[in-house]
Amino acid sequence: MSRRAVNRTVLAVVGLLLLVGGALVLLGGLDVYRRLGITPPSRWPLTSPDQPVLSTASRTRWTEQGWWWPVAIAVPALVLVGGLWWLFSQLRRGGPAGVDLPSPAAPGQPHYALHVRSRAVEDAIETEAVALPDVDRVTVRVTGVARRPEVHTALRLTPDADTAALVHAYRTGPVEHARHSLGLTSLPAELRLRVARPRKNRQKTPRVR
Structure with a gap:
């Protein structure tokens, strides 16, 4: 697979995830479910404007586990490093323009x-x-x-x-x-x-x- 194909695939996946996440937040923030009379599933995120994106139970579910904080720090760090590596690889062609x-x-x-x-x-x-x-x-x-x-x-x-x-x-x-x-x-x-x-x-x- 060429670099252009990889770039397009990565951008498409990231864009799709951001679009879905933004749509869920927007639907809950505008109280669309109540206005349309729709009852979302019990574990559905952000179903009303007064509800936080992550509830207290969701934020503290695994905080007592020994593996939680290393994973919570390592995963964002890996995502950040991977994003910076991808960005620099686009800027550096390795040859003349x-x-x-x-x-x-x-x-x-x-x-x-x-x-x-x-x-x-x-x-x-x-x-x-x-x-x-x-x-x-x-x-x-x-x-x-x-x-x-x-x-x-x-x-x-x-x-x-x-x-x-x-x-x-x-x-x-x-x-x-x-x-x-x-x-x-x-x-x-x-x-x-x-x-x-x-x-x-x-x-x-x-x-x-």
Whole structure:
């Protein structure tokens, strides 16, 4: 799963939890249950404006247990650390934000005027690489500096893939096309291959009626 897919999944789950929690608090705070004549379950949180979100019994249920306070401190701390780690991982790409395209103003004096986003370069290479034979999944990352980018690609292959032919096709295809499109004299590329495990054929047992 790509980082974008993970980000979207995390944001969707967190947003859904916040939406549900906010809706429950809003319904109780506006006294919607009484106005509509709805009787919520006995353990339903915040059923009226005068009711606290957490009752005294709920707040003190496990305070006498020895494990309660370590857990009550450790869980929010882990959530905070995980949230900060996720935030910093979004801010730190680990590579240049873009690639500078050489536009020589005079012989021997390169001049850099155009700039292409690294994400656009990664998407172009991924789109072409995933169309290669025997390729199941592609992940591309541009590293280095803006004037001397490097490409790191991870390919997951089908079990019967021809590795030698694929390496040649990748070098002469996506990488060479990207280098030519960017106008670079060289584009160092690192390729990592991983072969997917063959799926076992599951035979369905016929049902006897």
